[in-house]
Amino acid sequence: MISISNIYVQYGDRIVLNNINLVIGQRDKVGLVGRNGAGKSTLLKLIAGTEEPQSGNITRPTHSTLAFLHQDLLLPKGKTVLEEAMSAFEEIKQMEARLEELNHILAERTDYESDSYHDLLIEIGDLSEHVHLVGGSTAEADAIKILAGLGFKQSDMNRLTDEFSGGWQMRVELAKMLLRQPDYLLLDEPTNHLDIESIIWLESFLENYPGAIIIISHDKQFLDNITKRTIEIELGKVFDYKANYTKAMEMRKERRELQQNAFDNQQKVINQKERTITRFMAKASKTTMAQSMQKQLDKMERVEIDDEDTSAMRLQFQPSPRSGQIVVEGQNVKKQYDNLLVLDGVDFKMDRGDRVAFVGQNGQGKTTLAKILVGKEPATAGDVTLGHNVMIGYYAQNQADSLDPKKTLLETMEENSPPELRPRLRNILGSFMFSGEDVDKKVFVLSGGERARLAMACLLLRPINLLILDEPTNHLDIKAKRC
Ligand SMILES: Nc1ncnc2c1ncn2[C@@H]1O[C@H](COP(=O)(O)OP(=O)(O)OP(=O)(O)O)[C@@H](O)[C@H]1O
Numbered sequence: 001m002i003s004i005s006n007i008y009v010q011y012g013d014r015i016v017l018n019n020i021n022l023v024i025g026q027r028d029k030v031g032l033v034g035r036n037g038a039g040k041s042t043l044l045k046l047i048a049g050t051e052e053p054q055s056g057n058i059t060r061p062t063h064s065t066l067a068f069l070h071q072d073l074l075l076p077k078g079k080t081v082l083e084e085a086m087s088a089f090e091e092i093k094q095m096e097a098r099l100e101e102l103n104h105i106l107a108e109r110t111d112y113e114s115d116s117y118h119d120l121l122i123e124i125g126d127l128s129e130h131v132h133l134v135g136g137s138t139a140e141a142d143a144i145k146i147l148a149g150l151g152f153k154q155s156d157m158n159r160l161t162d163e164f165s166g167g168w169q170m171r172v173e174l175a176k177m178l179l180r181q182p183d184y185l186l187l188d189e190p191t192n193h194l195d196i197e198s199i200i201w202l203e204s205f206l207e208n209y210p211g212a213i214i215i216i217s218h219d220k221q222f223l224d225n226i227t228k229r230t231i232e233i234e235l236g237k238v239f240d241y242k243a244n245y246t247k248a249m250e251m252r253k254e255r256r257e258l259q260q261n262a263f264d265n266q267q268k269v270i271n272q273k274e275r276t277i278t279r280f281m282a283k284a285s286k287t288t289m290a291q292s293m294q295k296q297l298d299k300m301e302r303v304e305i306d307d308e309d310t311s312a313m314r315l316q317f318q319p320s321p322r323s324g325q326i327v328v329e330g331q332n333v334k335k336q337y338d339n340l341l342v343l344d345g346v347d348f349k350m351d352r353g354d355r356v357a358f359v360g361q362n363g364q365g366k367t368t369l370a371k372i373l374v375g376k377e378p379a380t381a382g383d384v385t386l387g388h389n390v391m392i393g394y395y396a397q398n399q400a401d402s403l404d405p406k407k408t409l410l411e412t413m414e415e416n417s418p419p420e421l422r423p424r425l426r427n428i429l430g431s432f433m434f435s436g437e438d439v440d441k442k443v444f445v446l447s448g449g450e451r452a453r454l455a456m457a458c459l460l461l462r463p464i465n466l467l468i469l470d471e472p473t474n475h476l477d478i479k480a481k482r483c
């Protein structure tokens with residue numbers, strides 16, 4: 001059991017976690033939800049112990065194991081996919097060594113009645129249970145099974161992890177965690193880099209997971225399929241529901257309606273009393289009564305309605321010239337990477353006003369086609385022609401990663417802005433929900449969703465009449481996606 005008591009975290013004028021209390025049980029499957037920047041990743045980092053709260057404390061049984069999948073990470077270089085995944089078993093090897101050591105110590109002890117002897121027995125019990133669960137002769141086979149489930153091909157196993165994109169490196173890290181089977185598994189937006197097949201595989205894996213899981217996700221379906229408890233962070237407070245996401249959001253709505261009704265009723269009573277008091281005050285004979293009524297009223301406990309974060313992003317586009325009728329046209333477009341044929345003679349045409357979706361499994365060439373359209377990647381053969389006056393805005397997959405972490409928000413915008421927009425940048429940042437002190441924050445402290453929002457704001461600083469977006473909603477919360 002993890003217990004979290006009176007945790008307080010504040011950055012600048014923003015209180016992220018306001019004295020929160022929670023208990024996470026050994027088998028809990030928790031969905032941690034909330035708006036972008038609400039403090040979800042912060043809470044996981046505190047539980048994992050990679051960050052410290054300003055006050056309050058978090059305790060977890062000493063011998064329990066925990067693994068934490070960060071929202072963004074890169075693996076160390078130089079190992080193959082399989083080697084990296086197998087490194088998960090190093091912890092087990094250490095545990096086996098420790099177990100042997102403890103058994104030696106135990107054999108020499110005679111103080112059978114002492115507390116420390118008892119503690120030793122408990123540690124040995126916990127360790128051997130864990131080693132038994134995870135270790136064993138099937139290590140490599142298990143690693144391969146899990147990697148395959150997460151979408152790696154047999155031929156990928158011996159490639160270096162450096163050759164893979166951030167998303168695929170994250171999958172290797174995820175595989176390591178699943179192999180270690182920690183008592184507490186903390187996952188920060190694990191589905192962002194997964195395709196549908198891998199998400200389904202991960203769902204079924206996690207459903208049967210023996211330990212506790214806390215998952216941050218903006219994916220409703222994924223949460224509903226795995227979690228049985230939902231913790232929402234909103235404006236520094238936590239709301240705990242014993243239900244999956246969909247049910248929890250219904251309960252939240254009902255609770256707010258009840259609060260609103262109670263509040264309205266109380267307001268009626270208060271208004272009535274105030275009117276009576278005013279009337280009584282006017283009569284000398286009744287002032288004492290009026291005063292005591294006033295005292296009663298002052299003492300009355302007021303119904304409070306939970307604060308709700310209703311802020312919303314407003315996308316602003318700069319005015320742009322009209323393009324020709326045909327925006328882009330491709331004929332017999334081929335694309336080959338070494339011996340991998342991705343596009344084989346593709347024809348397409350897009351007209352002004354078209355809304356086109358590229359769909360397909362991971363690795364089928366959606367990003368490649370987008371890059372060819374933008375001119376970031378040459379086609380191996382065929383023609384791609386842009387129409388008259390076409391101005392492209394391209395939001396690359398992981399666009400947010402291209403932001404300079406050391407710059408502030410305002411500096412980032414200034415760098416990307418045409419001079420005439422400079423005086424309006426604070427205003428534009430405001431419509432992307434960055435206000436006041438926020439604009440002086442450095443990019444590296446931003447939450448995943450905030451970073452995505454900033455990248456989007458930068459993109460929309462220039463006139464655009466063809467917008468190409470490669471997975472722009474990763475990291476965005478449900479409200480932001482709707483914009
Ligand atoms: N070191 C820091 N200095 C200033 N502000 C910070 C710092 N670290 C985090 N923040 C701010 O704290 C808030 C909470 O961040 P956190 O990463 O926990 O959000 P989140 O709920 O995980 O959001 P997302 O869904 O976008 O990932 C954000 O507004 C972020 O900008």
Ligand SMILES: [Mg+2]
Binds near residue numbers: 040041042071448449
């Ligand atoms: Mg986060």
